Amino acid sequence: MNPQQGSSPPSGPRRPAGGPGRALGGLRHLRERGTHALRAHRSVVGNAVRVTTASCLAFYLCRYAFDLTPMSVYATFTAVSLGALARIPGSGRQRAATTLTAIPAGLALITLGTLLAVQTWSAVVGMLVIGFLVAYAGTTGPRIAGAAPGMQLLYILPCFPPYAPQDLLQRLTGFLLGAVLLALAQRFLMPEPRTPPFRLLLADAVDAAAALADHHGGPLPGQALARAHRAGEALRPSCVPPADLPASPTLAHKAMAHAAEAVRTLLARLETLHTVSGPHCAYHPETIALLSRIAAAARDTAAALRRGTRLRPGEGPSAAALQEELTPVRAHRAVATLDRLDADDRLVYLRRRSQVVQAADCAVVLVLATRLLLGDRTVDRSPAGHSFTYARVHVSRLWWQRLTIHLTPRSVIFQNACRFALGLAAARAIAGVLDLQHGFWVLLATLTLTRTTTLETWSAVRQALLGTLVGAVLAAGLLAAVHDRDTVYAVLLPVVMLLAFTAGPLRGLAWAQGGFTLVVATLFAQVTPSTWQLAPVRLVDVLVGSVIGLACGLVAWPRGAGREVRRSMAALCSAIADAIGQTTTEVVERAGNTDIFAVNRALTLARESLAQYQCEPREDPAGQPDWPAVLVAGADARRGGRVLPGRPGRIVPQEIGAWLHHAADHTAADYRALADRLRADRDAPHHGPQPLDIRGLLALAPPVPHHGPERERRAVSAALLLDSVIWLDALGADLRHIHREM
Incomplete structure (x- = not known):
């Protein structure tokens, strides 16, 4: 439907059809569409530029400057795995921090993969265990979950023959170089823009609650209600960037999530209080006093959230005054409400009279959660501290609870981890038994094509095979035409990478697989002597990996x-x-x-x-x-x-x-x-x-x-x-x- 349908006709004289006005309007329309598309695709293009720059720079340094082939492969694939295969969320600074934080785990995975590649059975067992652990680690937060596919690849790459422990130092050095270059690119090369921290979103919502609590009867506060609605919606998990969500099992994130729940409930109770009471209702003096205390506590809380500094004893927002005001109001309203319950069989009066008391309760919890967030672990001693039994729990126990909460077959995260681990182990076993020339590609196909339902996996496989077939034909032509001229491949590599990592996310899985097939052919032609036969090998390996992914989808929770x-x-x-x-x-x-x-x-x-x-x-x-x-x-x-x-x-x-x-x-x-x-x-x-x-x-x-x-x-x-x-x-x-x- 045309977005202008139903609007009033434009005023003024019409220009002749096909005149210069229409031509200029068409140019403006194309320019606006181009600007919108550029903004929408900026993230994809920026990521493609960062990955291409980091991986090519790492490859050229190791391959041509140092003449260290194993190091060049690991440096390149580190940048590709953590930059393109992984989906690390956040701003440029946050992505770089996540990449650097993943370095110890990456070193361990490459070492284990190298040592366990000595036998097929040990590599398969390692794939089963490590594949599950890496996938399951996503329970601890969006950043780790986003990095998990790339971390899987860091173990897959070294767990194939030849068994070369003598190359372990080169592999680890290449990984370090690739990770550092990728982190630098994420931080300084077309970095993702920074988003408001969740703490500031929380402060905005608390300020909106304070403005709503300042309304003490009379006409409905339309602007304050609209502001409160926007602030509450901004705290919804679906509206918050994944990297900013308080989703980790740390004490600060638990307190932040607790505060977010409290302020959203506070906003809902205040909104109900004002809308249900009517546009011209005069509030009772005790309601006005309680609302004033709520507003004061909320403003102090918002100010503390914006400062974000650790609280010293006696500093920061306090719930004491609000609790002193709330206790007699709660008792008085309870007595008054009991006297009227005989005429309130549907609890209409009870619900209306309870809104401000519930709002005050939420404000108290909000203040205490903010104090806990800012370092006060004594909040459980407050009269309302029963909600904060986790305040004095050791951080190791919080992490243990998070890691074990999904350790059940009824968890979709557990199911997905099992599905991926079984698929990767089966792919490694088949690649080892059949002695496939490039078994690494089999596991890569299984990793990237396995979905949570059989229907979705089959759809992905069809697109991937089509894209790989087209990419294999183009790669075979490229290898046959260029043959062994490394200079040509070196010139083509950044162009092919940039196109592949841009077209894949924008145009779909078929483009991604076709582009990656060209990337693989261009890269490996500079590492080892390659002929056009490399392309059909790639196609066969993707087909084998796809079949394994489909089989695992049929066996392990096929309905997702x-x-x-x-x-x-x-x-x-x-x-x-x-x-x-x-x-x-x-x-x-x-x-x-x-x-x-x-x-x-x-x-x-x-x-x-x-x-x-x-x-x-x-x-x-x-x-x-x-x-x-x-x-x-x-x-x-x-x-x-x-x-x-x-x-x-x-x-x-x-x-x-x-x-x-x-x-x-x-x-x-x-x-x-x-x-x-x-x-x-x-x-x-x-x-x-x-x-x-x-x-x-x-x-x-x-x-x-x-x-x-x-x-x-x-x-x-x-x-x-x-x-x-x-x-x-x-x-x-x-x-x-x-x-x-x-």
Whole structure:
């Protein structure tokens, strides 16, 4: 559709068709399209220039200046593997840092590959183990995940005959040279632009929350609401550059992710407070006081985030004043709300009155998470510190938890690591048994063509074989025409590399494979005497690697995340049900312990399976449940498990605790029923979840006295009760939304 359709006709006289105005307009249109295309493709072209420059410079130095052939091959392939095959995210500085950080692992992989190449069986076992470990290491963050394919190649390259441990020093030196040159190119040659750090995005969102909290009734703050919406969206993982995501298992990244969750929830609660209350509603004085405290705490937090310096004792934002204001408001509102529950069977009044209290809770968590991010590990001593049990956990345990969280066949990351490891080991075994002339290419084809579904792998194989066939024909012609004139190959190498590394990402897999075939022919013709027969060898090796990739795709989880997303979401629903029971027990009986790690693990596995599922092509993507709504329910369950057990007070009398247990059991049973339905993978008859039985609660809850020694204790108990009711009500609303979408 023309983007101008539906717009008003232009004013002014029309120019004659075919006149100079139309010609100039056409030129302007072409110029605008060219400018837009240039900006869109700048990253691809820049990366091609960087990889070509680093790899060619490394090759020419080692091959022609030093006359060290093994060193030249490893220097070149290091730049190609970490620059073109890998997908390291981030700015030029971030990419260079990741490349340099990968040097110790690269040295170890090349050494192991060289030593294990002594026998086929040892190379195959090494490929199986190392292939899995390198692929699985991507669980620790986007940068390592992006570098993993290139790191695989660093082990693949030396694990083939000839067994030449005497060349190990040259190989390692070549790798170091290639990595350093690539890092320099990433940093200084057409570097990727810097993006705002996540900490500053967080500060912008906190500032937006402060501006929204400054609104104390009256007309809706349209600009503040729009700003808050933009700031909240900017913190979504899909909107943040992968290199800037707080996704690693470090304490700082965990605190940053915790702060991001808190500020997004704070923005949502403030937005709901202002929009539900109406455009001309006058706020209660205690609401205004609480909003003022929220705004002050948010501004201090934003200022600390922008400074980014480590906090000294007594410095930085504090949640003490906000907590002092929040405690009596929470108790007072709980008492006032209980008095009106008999006319509020749908909890409309309760939800509206609770918004500002929930917003204050989120602001407190935000302040503490920011303090932890900036070095204060004593935040768990705060009255709201129950959410920060990880604050004093040793960093090694945090890394261990992250590495083991996906160590299950139900994890798509584990499945992918197994699929790649099996494929690479099978390719190495076949290349060794058949004594293929260039077995390295077989493994390279298996590595680059294996996908998470058989359908996607078959599509990739078809494109790759077509591109390799065309590239092989062109390479055979080139080798036959040029023969052994190295000068011609040396002149052609940067041109062929630049075209291949540009056309591949822009035009698709067929162009990538065809271009890389030309690159290989031009490169190896300068290393060893080569004839036109090198081209068909390359085609046969790619065909063998493609068949192996297809076979592994058929054997190992051929449907990718299609079935796993249902299993992981069902497991998440079961974890939510368990968390509901455990949290309620801890709130009512002050006993037991909510297993937050179980909910975290289920939530992480579900998110990963959904992310992969959304990236896989589907023949019939319709008819799926609202999977993000299930993730929201998991986040709500985790939030209650973090916050409610740390609330002061005790639920009395015993009958009210029994009612809360009963209500929680019903909600948990509904989530278990949903889990069973998802596991069954069919539209079974079901009954929608029922709302909370508020009438039953009112029949048991005695009125809170307005005076006397028992008032304060009973008011705190009422606040704990209503916080738990709000939590269960939110989980029930999540469940009803999921059922509606199904």
